[in-house]
Amino acid sequence: MHDIIDVSLTTEDVMHGKYLTFLVDDVGYGIEISYVVEIISVQDITLVPHTHSYVKGIINLRGTVVPVIDMGMRFGGEEIEYTEQTCIIVLSMDEMSVGILVDGVRDVTDIEDDNIQDPPQTTGNSVKNHFIKAVGLSAGEVMQLIDVYRVFEMGVE
Numbered sequence: 001m002h003d004i005i006d007v008s009l010t011t012e013d014v015m016h017g018k019y020l021t022f023l024v025d026d027v028g029y030g031i032e033i034s035y036v037v038e039i040i041s042v043q044d045i046t047l048v049p050h051t052h053s054y055v056k057g058i059i060n061l062r063g064t065v066v067p068v069i070d071m072g073m074r075f076g077g078e079e080i081e082y083t084e085q086t087c088i089i090v091l092s093m094d095e096m097s098v099g100i101l102v103d104g105v106r107d108v109t110d111i112e113d114d115n116i117q118d119p120p121q122t123t124g125n126s127v128k129n130h131f132i133k134a135v136g137l138s139a140g141e142v143m144q145l146i147d148v149y150r151v152f153e154m155g156v157e
Contacts, residue, residue, distance in 0.1 A: 017113065020137065021106040021143060022089065024071045024080070029102075030109065030136060030143045037095040037097065038091045039105055042082055056101055061086070066070035066090060074151060077133065093148060100151070111143065119144070 019030035085104030133147035
């Protein structure tokens with residue numbers, strides 16, 4: 001007699017707990033790998049008039065127009081200075097492609113649910129915390145996990 005074992009896994013199961021980690025202003029952040037489409041080098045970015053300063057503009061990615069946000073500026077800091085490591089992480093959100101400009105990509109990290117907790121509560125100006133949905137611990141390092149939908153909310157400064 002043989003036991004039947006169901007080994008079917010959905011894409012969501014395989015990606016659960018995996019985060020692409022990246023740097024913005026020497027601070028480590030993570031984003032759920034399920035949102036990541038690809039990582040590309042910085043390309044010519046076409047400016048779009050009358051947008052927020054953190055919206056760098058748009059790029060043409062194989063015929064698809066992709067808006068790009070400078071994460072350093074989005075977090076209230078300075079514009080990212082381009083280096084060899086600077087790149088654009090292309091994300092897919094609700095069937096729309098968007099790009100985030102970061103100082104560099106680190107790796108894909110597994111963060112177990114037990115090692116994820118709510119971000120610390122702050123007093124005063126908590127705009128930066130607005131973009132952080134959780135804090136994860138991986139290999140003894142604290143990683144701020146980004147809420148991708150809040151990053152692209154245009155009403156939040």
